Amino acid sequence: xxxxxxxxxxxxxxxxxxxxxxxxxxxxxxxxxxxxxxxxxxxxxxxxxxxxxxxxxxxxxxxxxxxxxxxxxxxxxxxxxxxxxxxxxxxxxxxxxxxxxxxxxxxxxxxxxxxxxxxxxxxxxxxxxxxxxxxxxxxxxxxxxxxxxxxxxxxxxxxxxxxxxxxxxxxxxxxxxxxxxxxxxxxxxxxxxxxxxxxxxxxxxxxxxxxxxxxxxxxxxxxxxxxxxxxxxxxxxxxxxxxxxxxxxxxxxxxxxxxxxxxxxxxxxxxxxxxxxxxxxxxxxxxxx
Amino acid sequence: xxxxxxxxxxxxxxxxxxxxxxxxxxxxxxxxxxxxxxxxxxxxxxxxxxxxxxxxxxxxxxxxxxxxxxxxxxxxxxxxxxxxxxxxxxxxxxxxxxxxxxxxxxxxxxxxxxxxxxxxxxxxxxxxxxxxxxxxxxxxxxxxxxxxxxxxxxxxxxxxxxxxxxxxxxxxxxxxxxxxxxxxxxxxxxxxxxxxxxxxxxxxxxxxxxxxxxxxxxxxxxxxxxxxxxxxxxxxxxxxxxxxxxxxx
Ligand SMILES: Nc1ncnc2c1ncn2[C@@H]1O[C@H](COP(=O)(O)OP(=O)(O)OP(=O)(O)O)[C@@H](O)[C@H]1O
Ligand SMILES: [Mg+2]
Numbered sequence: 001x002x003x004x005x006x007x008x009x010x011x012x013x014x015x016x017x018x019x020x021x022x023x024x025x026x027x028x029x030x031x032x033x034x035x036x037x038x039x040x041x042x043x044x045x046x047x048x049x050x051x052x053x054x055x056x057x058x059x060x061x062x063x064x065x066x067x068x069x070x071x072x073x074x075x076x077x078x079x080x081x082x083x084x085x086x087x088x089x090x091x092x093x094x095x096x097x098x099x100x101x102x103x104x105x106x107x108x109x110x111x112x113x114x115x116x117x118x119x120x121x122x123x124x125x126x127x128x129x130x131x132x133x134x135x136x137x138x139x140x141x142x143x144x145x146x147x148x149x150x151x152x153x154x155x156x157x158x159x160x161x162x163x164x165x166x167x168x169x170x171x172x173x174x175x176x177x178x179x180x181x182x183x184x185x186x187x188x189x190x191x192x193x194x195x196x197x198x199x200x201x202x203x204x205x206x207x208x209x210x211x212x213x214x215x216x217x218x219x220x221x222x223x224x225x226x227x228x229x230x231x232x233x234x235x236x237x238x239x240x241x242x243x244x245x246x247x248x249x250x251x252x253x254x255x256x257x258x259x260x261x262x263x264x265x266x267x268x269x270x271x272x273x274x275x276x277x278x279x280x281x282x283x284x285x286x287x288x289x
Numbered sequence: 290x291x292x293x294x295x296x297x298x299x300x301x302x303x304x305x306x307x308x309x310x311x312x313x314x315x316x317x318x319x320x321x322x323x324x325x326x327x328x329x330x331x332x333x334x335x336x337x338x339x340x341x342x343x344x345x346x347x348x349x350x351x352x353x354x355x356x357x358x359x360x361x362x363x364x365x366x367x368x369x370x371x372x373x374x375x376x377x378x379x380x381x382x383x384x385x386x387x388x389x390x391x392x393x394x395x396x397x398x399x400x401x402x403x404x405x406x407x408x409x410x411x412x413x414x415x416x417x418x419x420x421x422x423x424x425x426x427x428x429x430x431x432x433x434x435x436x437x438x439x440x441x442x443x444x445x446x447x448x449x450x451x452x453x454x455x456x457x458x459x460x461x462x463x464x465x466x467x468x469x470x471x472x473x474x475x476x477x478x479x480x481x482x483x484x485x486x487x488x489x490x491x492x493x494x495x496x497x498x499x500x501x502x503x504x505x506x507x508x509x510x511x512x513x514x515x516x517x518x519x520x521x522x523x524x525x526x527x528x529x530x531x532x533x534x535x536x537x538x
Binding site: 148149151152153154156157159160163164166167168169170171172173174175233 | 342344363364365366368369371372373375379380381382383384385386387390391393394395397398399400402403404405406407408432433434
């Protein structure tokens with residue numbers, strides 16, 4: 001049972017990432033690979049600053065800012081230099097690998113005796129419950145902020161940008177700027193997940209971001225199946241489904257490990273699982289028609 | 290209102306497949322003028338419209354709108370004067386957004402898109418009343434995604450959206466090309482009514498010679514990036530539909 005609690009908590013840590021991927025992939029229609037690098041960037045900054053006894057409250061805005069810069073860079077490269085978005089993301093991600101190594105100073109930072117978000121705040125006596133409540137409050141605040149943003153005039157312009165660029169430009173929106181802001185926001189959220197997971201797992205690792213984009217993608221795709229199934233247009237319900245997607249994704253992974261799948265096969269399991277949820281609707285439609 | 294001074298635009302410049310899409314056009318369009326552009330495929334009509342809208346920039350020559358030199362102004366800044374209806378209904382509306390959100394964006398075309406929520410009950414009411422004037426029964430569907438509507442419905446809404454915010458120039462590039470004859474008729478009537486009611490300066494590109502005959506108070510024919518014929522006011526009124534067919538004979 002503890003196994004599933006851990007999965008739930010990880011799912012909550014990854015909710016910010018899932019929201020970030022939802023913004024870049026679903027709202028802007030941009031496949032953004034910067035994610036792998038900005039996630040590790042968030043983790044690396046958190047790790048090194050915690051080992052240097054910095055306050056977790058100070059680290060939080062720095063992580064958000066750093067992730068935002070990484071995303072904005074990808075946005076600038078793709079809009080101003082007209083480099084394909086996928087390639088732009090790969091370039092920034094690759095560059096970030098060195099940056100992250102320089103920040104961390106070595107490839108792994110254990111955080112055994114350092115304080116963290118989960119040790120300085122005490123909401124519940126049981127440490128797992130404590131972590132659960134802190135993460136829940138955190139995720140709730142982020143979701144409320146993103147939800148509000150998407151409802152504003154700026155948010156409408158954002159959502160329209162991925163939909164019909166010609167229309168949005170004709171309606172007075174600088175779509176290049178909009179994409180840069182959008183990718184900055186998405187990667188700030190991703191870095192925030194790195195911040196949370198490092199404090200949750202009590203270590204930072206240079207390879208922690210490997211294939212992290214697939215976790216975000218998987219979560220969003222699970223959410224999308226529900227969205228399409230029930231024809232949901234309400235922004236709040238969509239965001240909550242994305243959060244649920246992040247948690248379901250972690251639970252399924254936990255389940256596969258629990259039934260005895262070799263941990264070495266975890267990446268393979270993950271991608272197979274994502275392939276499955278992407279293709280299942282198509283396969284069943286194929287039969288119907 | 291719009292002054293196009295000796296504008297040239299070539300694509301694939303310097304290559305073997307260079308196309309001189311617009312070839313030194315001079316055109317002055319007065320306020321409240323409703324200009325119809327006809328011409329065969331590839332004669333440069335869309336390119337000329339895009340030059341006015343600012344989605345392509347001239348190689349030389351200049352463009353003025355409402356007394357401002359906009360030759361190098363990007364499209365999203367020219368939107369303070371210009372509203373557009375595209376040939377493809379998908380281009381003029383955002384499919385995944387609700388009708389309401391589409392209208393909200395259109396209502397702030399000339400303004401900043403800020404961090405406040407603009408869709409409130411008063412706005413909903415305003416949109417419902419606007420849409421009701423179309424008589425398509427869409428006023429009760431404003432929460433639906435735009436993508437659930439037909440092309441004709443979307444074009445009609447795009448037209449309405451163009452006058453949600455202050456608008457001086459309306460650009461219509463074959464707005465009815467993707468529509469069945471009845472929807473096309475509704476869209477053209479709506480356009481004509483809005484142009485009159487809101488005293489817009491309008492440019493309509495069409496291959497439908499009946500529409501070219503029925504609508505507008507000036508007509509030009511384009512060919513190979515140049516203006517072949519230019520008739521306005523009484524000259525256009527005196528024109529017969531058969532004369533138009535003869536232009537393409
Ligand atoms: N982006 C582009 N790149 C290269 N060539 C282009 C481009 N846009 C237009 N052209 C060429 O410029 C010429 C004029 O095209 P334009 O689209 O303005 O014609 P049109 O009068 O609107 O034709 P139609 O009636 O078919 O819409 C054509 O030969 C076209 O192939
Ligand atoms: Mg054309």
